[in-house]
Amino acid sequence: MDIETLVELTDNLVFTYTKQHLDSLQKEVLKGTLNGKKYPQIADDCKRHPDHIKQVGTKLWKLLSDVLDKNIKKSNARSILENFYFSHISNTANDWVNINSHHINICGENRQSPTPKNKSSPTPTDQNQNKTNPENNYDLSEAPDLYSLCDRHTELTTLKQWIENHTRIITILGLTGIGKSTLTVKLIQQIKDKFDYIIWRNIDNYSSCESLQTNIIQFLSQTDSPSQKPEKISNSQTINNQLIDYLRKHRCLLIFDNLQEIFASGKLAGTYLEKHENYGKCFQQIATSSHQSCLLLLSQEQPKITSGNNHIQTLKLDSLGKSATAILESKNLTDKDQWLELINLYSGNPLWLNIIADAVEDLCDGNVAQFLSCKNLYLGDLEPILEIIFQHLSELEKQVILWIANQETAVDISNTPPDFPLSHSDLWKAIQSLKRRCLVTKKDNLFAILTVLKQYIISKK
Ligand SMILES: Nc1ncnc2c1ncn2[C@@H]1O[C@H](COP(=O)(O)OP(=O)(O)OP(=O)(O)O)[C@@H](O)[C@H]1O
Ligand SMILES: [Mg+2]
The missing domain is CATH 1.10.10.10 (Winged helix-like DNA-binding domain superfamily/Winged helix DNA-binding domain)
Structure with missing residues (x-):
């Protein structure tokens, strides 16, 4: 996406939320940043003092973080904004897109009117369409893309069984790169018609449990009439209750990815960072309240949640085993009889095997036997x-x-x-x-x- 369009879209988005456009200096800072320039360069271009430009930048990232409910910094502004627009715009043929329940004009025209061109309050027919065409109720914009997949048939069967049994919280636990996110995207393809709503959120895109829950509530309340829409509130217990109400009213599948981000470093596994202790309460409430939805937690570290009656389950994702040979087949490797040994040494982890297979190609011309004959196991980019x-x-x-x-x-x-x-x-x-x-x-x-x-x-x- 070209930078001018990205700046224009961001300006429209800010206007929709704040009823004020970005001023010319904010636009220059945004444009310069998106072009990869540092503050002193932008200051030079605008003939301003670098400290002033830095201040404008800091305020701008704060404003955009509030509007998008993501932690936007100078370093990630371009990727977050691009991802955001691609995920919302690539799915629509309209001039207006619905972002966090606001209708944004993606053509940059008719700025003063946030009234959607192609949207009206849902009629019963619309609502029926929503039911029969659940595509409308998915938000997988934060999910990764799916590439070819080695067999995880047993795991998929287990997960589908738990979901069918109305398990309230399922944790998919495993090392980085073992395939938690990939498996979940595959699972969604197979079970999407079982849910009214499917919402995927990456925990590290949200500053707090409340902001994540509020974002989800906004999504779930899109089709509510104005009188049904929940009030904007800040109390964490009330937000918890509102979310549970929606989980009760609709069959929702919520996916919280990268859960390990809310746990503290230097502490035993599953210890929440102080600022994220509310997640513990939220999970506990989802596990113990009665509702018809399912929360999938994808994590490198197991959260501590207690509940009786099989309402919570954990799937530990292990080595791909033999099926990982498909990964090695896609590389230029020889000595097939030693592939299983290679797979086992690197824990059958698809990410690690991809990294190591590249090293075998680079260092040993793909000769696995030669690679394994080294005295010490080579780590390379795994270090x-x-x-x-x-x-x-x-x-x-x-x-x-x-x-x-x-x-x-x-x-x-x-x-x-x-x-x-x-x-x-x-x-x-x-x-x-x-x-x-x-x-x-x-x-x-x-x-x-x-x-x-x-x-x-x-x-x-
Ligand atoms: N079953 C599979 N077959 C082939 N490749 C896979 C499989 N599962 C995952 N991969 C590949 O391995 C890499 C890591 O997968 P993924 O991102 O799903 O891991 P993860 O467990 O979610 O890691 P993290 O904890 O870091 O988020 C990706 O490149 C993915 O395409
Ligand atoms: Mg992942």
Whole structure:
């Protein structure tokens, strides 16, 4: 999308919300930023002092963040605005699009009238159409695209079964890159006719639980008549109640992706950041209230939610196993008989296998046997990924993971050496937390850590 159009659309959007257009300096700052310029360059172009331009920029990002309900900064403004417009505009043939329940003119004409050209309050026929044509009620603009998929048949069957049984919260848990988002997009393709509404939200696009819930409520209240529309409120309990009302009234599938973003670094798994503790209350209420909807949580770290009667379930997404050979087939690799070994060493993780297959091509001309004959497992571009995982752990977990990494074999946690520095309870707490991050595996009562993580820790010494 060209920059002039993007600035024009953003101006229309701001006008719809604030009844004021961007002034010429704000437009210059936006244009310069979208063109990749730094503040001093923009200041030069506008013949203003750089400090002033910076101030205008800071206020502008705050304004756009409020309007779009996303955390917009200079560095991400272009990608967020482009994604936003593509996702809302590419689906319409009208001059007007509906964004957060506001009708925005995408042609930049007729500015003073926010009355939609092609929209009117829904008639019963419209509402029926909504029912029979649920396309109108999906918002998957924040979901990733779907590429070819190795078999996850068992997982899909389990998820469909839970959804059919009216499970209220399903957590899809797994390491980064294991395929949580991809699997969920595939699942949606197969079950979309079972829901009135499907809404996908990336947690890290919202500053708080309240702003996310408000955004969803706005979407769900689109077809309400003015008298039915909920009042704008700020109290978190009331927002929770309003959301539950909608989950009761309609069969909704809500997807909250990247849930790990609301958990604290340096703490045991599932500890909410202070500013995100309201998510815990929201999940608890969705798990324990009666309604007909389902919340899917996609996370690298397991949230702690309690509820009886099978209202909550967790699917731990593991290695793709043999089916990951399809990923390797798409690369120029030889030695097919050793592919399974390669898959197992890299935990059958599709992202990691893609990265490593590229390394095998680059370093060994695709010769897997040669790649595997190296004394140490090669990490390459996996190192920064593993570094983030390791740095996120609590001190207790780091201590335990270092201990396990240095053992020859898997460990028996009921039988620690006499000089083991941690109490039994601390060791078990750490192991449980590492399990909630999918970093340890258990076999025959023995615990081990992922091979790549072991290699990363050993090579760090
Ligand atoms: N079943 C699959 N078959 C082939 N490729 C897959 C499969 N699942 C995921 N991938 C690929 O692996 C990569 C990572 O997948 P995805 O983004 O779904 O992982 P994720 O678990 O959501 O990771 P994160 O926690 O970082 O969000 C993507 O490039 C995706 O296309
Ligand atoms: Mg994901």
